[in-house]
Every structure is written in structure tokens, then in C-alpha cells.
Amino acid sequence: MRILLLLAVAILSPLVANIPARATSVAQLEQAAKEGDIKAETNLGLAYYYGQGVPQDYTQAVYWFRKAAEKGYAVAEDRLGVAYYYGLGVSKDYTQAVYWFRKAAEQGYASAEANLGAVYSEGEGGTHDYTQAVYWYRKAAAQGNVDAEGGLGLAYFKGQGVPQDYTQAAFWYWRAANHGDAVAASILGHAYFRGLGVTPDYTQGVHWLRKAAEKGVPEAQHALGVAYEYGRGVTRDSSEAISWYRKAAAQGDADAKKRLARLEGGGN
Structure with missing residues (x-):
């Protein structure tokens, strides 16, 4: 959601991943995933998610994300959270989204920290908690996550979870703008x-x-x-x-x- 003079964090920011484009490469990736390689499982999930080298298939994406997420791989946990948040390949479930975002965020994965902050800020599924939103945004912003920087700008602009402070809002929007937002x-x-x-x-x-x-x-x-x-x-x-x-x-x-x-x- 985008509002003039306010910035809501986009929860789904595409992950940069090395996804093989050729069928032979996808076949090799699939073989590695079937052998239990967590990065291969995650990248195969991303291939299905974006339809790169294979037909787009959210159900298959979730299948492979879950494989890696259940082994504690933060990238996959975050992507599984995104799937539950939007109802892509699974039924929409904000509780599950928060569960998986938190699992990844607690490992220090910046994207998940920003996503968790966004969920708390937006309050989907009754999760409104501006203090928690700021807490997770700060963690992600400390790693240079542009969505979290924008989220902190919004928090300071509106006084949500922090005292209203336009100077701090401008600072965080400046950080996000300099990172291309x-x-x-x-x-x-x-x-x-x-x-x-x-x-x-x-x-x-x-x-x-x-x-x-x-x-x-x-x-x-x-x-x-x-x-x-x-x-x-x-x-x-x-x-x-x-x-x-x-x-x-x-x-x-x-x-x-x-x-x-x-x-x-x-x-x-």
C-alpha cells in the first residue's frame, strides 16, 4: 500500500537468487533438491515461484520451501511466510506467516525481520503492534534493508511505536531513497x-x-x-x-x- 507522504513496506520483495534458466540446470537443481540440499530446495522453490526454467507453480514452490524451512533454513522460512501471507500455493494464514517470518527473523535474516515488522505495522490478522514493528524494522535496517528503512520513516512520521519525529522520519526516508526506493x-x-x-x-x-x-x-x-x-x-x-x-x-x-x-x- 502506498500513500502520499507515507510509506508502507512492501512485504514481498523478490529475493536475488541464482536460478538456472536452462532445463538441464533445473534438472540438476531438482536432483540436488531431492537429495536434501537445502539451498537447492529453496532455489527450486524460487524457480517454481517465478516460473524460471519451469512452469510457474506456487504449490510446488511451497512444497520445496517447506522442505528447506523445516530444516531451519532462514531463506526458505521467509519465503514460506510470504506464501502464507498472500495465500500463494497455500490458504492465506497470517498466523502461519508470522510463525515462519519469526523463525527466519530470529536467525537474523533481514528480509524476514522487515517482513515481520510490516505484519505488525499493518496489523493483518489482528497482529497490530507498533512497538514490535519498530523493533524488527530496526534490526533489518541495521543490515541495510530498504523496506525496513522506509518502515521506520513511516513509524516516525506517524508516531507509531516511537514518538513522532519528522527529522528522524526524513532521515530514514533519505536512507531508503539512497538505496533506490x-x-x-x-x-x-x-x-x-x-x-x-x-x-x-x-x-x-x-x-x-x-x-x-x-x-x-x-x-x-x-x-x-x-x-x-x-x-x-x-x-x-x-x-x-x-x-x-x-x-x-x-x-x-x-x-x-x-x-x-x-x-x-x-x-x-
């Missing part, structure tokens, strides 16, 4: 325009909005259009404003559509 970059750009936790600075605002807008974040595209329309942090340029409004409008931004209609109609 486009939504965090958009939030940070807005923060610079509004002076929330940072000294107001249109130039910096435009810098971060552009990073987000170029990655397709509609709120950033809209805001960048406003910057060009009124010359805030950039030279005033109606053509550029129209270009960015069009991009935002194409993604359903209602205010961008109104601004676009006004500019294209020759309004002020």
Missing part, C-alpha cells in the same frame, strides 16, 4: 518542499521528486509538474509541466488531469 524518494521530495524534518529547499525537493518521477511514481510526477509550472526549484517551463502532468494523469492522478486540462486549454 522510489516512493521514499517521492516522500523526501515532498518533505523538502514542505519543510517537514528538513530545511525547506525546492532544489533538493526537485532532485528527489525527479528520481521518483523517472521511476514512475505518479505523486512525484504530479509534484514535479507543479514545480515546473510555478518555477519552484527549476526554471518555469509550461511544456515540462504538461509533460509530467500527462505522465501522472496516465496513471489516474485526478488532480494532474485537472491541471493538464487547464494548461492545455490555455488557462492560468
